[in-house]
Amino acid sequence: MKLQRMNRRALALGALAVSGALALTACGSDETGNPDGGSTNAAAPSNIKCDDASGQVLADGSSAQKNAVDAWVKQFSAACKVEINYKAGGSGAGVTAFTQGQVPWAGSDSALKPEEVAASKKICSGGQGIDLPMVGGPIAVGYNVPGVDKLVLDSATIAKIFDSKITNWNDPAIAKLNPDAKLPNLKIQAFHRSDESGTTDNFTKYLIATAKKDFPYEGGKAWQAKGGQSAPQSSGVAAQVKQTAGAIGYFELSYAKDGIKTVAIDTGAAEPVEATVDNATKAIADAKVVGTGKDLALKLNYETKADGAYPMVLVTYEIVCDKGNKAETLPAVKAFLRYAASEDGQKILAENDYAPMPEDIIAKVRTTVESLS
Numbered sequence: 001m002k003l004q005r006m007n008r009r010a011l012a013l014g015a016l017a018v019s020g021a022l023a024l025t026a027c028g029s030d031e032t033g034n035p036d037g038g039s040t041n042a043a044a045p046s047n048i049k050c051d052d053a054s055g056q057v058l059a060d061g062s063s064a065q066k067n068a069v070d071a072w073v074k075q076f077s078a079a080c081k082v083e084i085n086y087k088a089g090g091s092g093a094g095v096t097a098f099t100q101g102q103v104p105w106a107g108s109d110s111a112l113k114p115e116e117v118a119a120s121k122k123i124c125s126g127g128q129g130i131d132l133p134m135v136g137g138p139i140a141v142g143y144n145v146p147g148v149d150k151l152v153l154d155s156a157t158i159a160k161i162f163d164s165k166i167t168n169w170n171d172p173a174i175a176k177l178n179p180d181a182k183l184p185n186l187k188i189q190a191f192h193r194s195d196e197s198g199t200t201d202n203f204t205k206y207l208i209a210t211a212k213k214d215f216p217y218e219g220g221k222a223w224q225a226k227g228g229q230s231a232p233q234s235s236g237v238a239a240q241v242k243q244t245a246g247a248i249g250y251f252e253l254s255y256a257k258d259g260i261k262t263v264a265i266d267t268g269a270a271e272p273v274e275a276t277v278d279n280a281t282k283a284i285a286d287a288k289v290v291g292t293g294k295d296l297a298l299k300l301n302y303e304t305k306a307d308g309a310y311p312m313v314l315v316t317y318e319i320v321c322d323k324g325n326k327a328e329t330l331p332a333v334k335a336f337l338r339y340a341a342s343e344d345g346q347k348i349l350a351e352n353d354y355a356p357m358p359e360d361i362i363a364k365v366r367t368t369v370e371s372l373s
Helices: 002-027 066-079 091-099 114-120 155-162 172-177 198-211 233-243 277-284 330-341 343-351 359-371
Strands: 055-061 082-086 105-108 129-144 189-193 229-231 247-252 313-321
Touching: 055 091, 055 330, 066 082, 066 330, 066 343, 082 330, 091 105, 091 114, 091 198, 091 313, 114 129, 129 198, 129 233, 129 277, 129 330, 129 343, 129 359, 155 172, 155 189, 155 198, 189 198, 189 233, 198 247, 198 313, 229 233, 233 247, 277 313, 313 330, 330 343, 330 359
Parallel strands: 055 082, 055 105, 189 229, 189 247
Antiparallel strands: 105 313, 129 247, 129 313
8 A cells, every 4th residue: 555655646746747847848948948038047048028929020131230130039039939030131121121011120220211211101000110229339440451450540541541542551641540550561452331231321420420521421321432342241341351461341340250350449539449349338328319209219429539438339220110010920029129128138239249228228119119019
């Protein structure tokens, strides 16, 4: 009898263990097998609210935020049964895809223009496209000059380089800013984006705001200055800089990998400012919300001379309908954007060389995401 009671007890405990395991599986688990995205390490998903999200979501846009989106998708997809396919074809391509109804959300390093908002009303039933600032970061100026490990440039010199007015690395203007550097007699190979890009838009906005005399262009997503060579997307520009002696190009800090050196900018502050996440956050914190209604478009201060503030920054917006989102994709889009704007989602940015949004801005984003319909 005693043995039978022990066997029955063992069977009961085994049943409880199996049912508990099934319950955990039903709740969802992360890559470590922990329930509900709970984690024993900071990198695993936690507190991700999936709601009724399921299926596949296609999106397109800014290549600047691709590394951030990839990091978000890894965590989000581990917690929710959703496949996020982000094309990263560039800001221009993303906005076009969104306003044509091809994707339910897009990424852009520039806020929607009035004509783009008007176009969005055709696919946002009863609503319109809005800008949600989600990713920040410095636009790094990467260079490949043999023997030069540190390089300082100011906005006027950068403008002249990218407009083919300074064509050699031992130019007196560069030498004056770098008296201790051994600048070679080497032709400058300046690379810009071949596709329409919010990175180009923000890069040129900085030059126009701080060196208009030396960069007399209107700016925008399409490159306008003279000369230079082009490459598609940030990854393409970074690849060209890495493999070309004498090269210089602009891209997000997250693309400055594998030995690519970056320029420190002489802004007029006490010391030249390095392109770092913290220095970019200091500049973004000075931004003002200029959007109306639920639109949270920002105006950046490119002319800051504050110590430690890196002024060549961009903010990537997630563009989505405030109302009239398609029923089949709304739960997944809303859940993903909720996670991206969450404390955990923003923390991942800093771990991947991006700047989290200042708290007062991201709080507004979170409220807006919850109101999407």
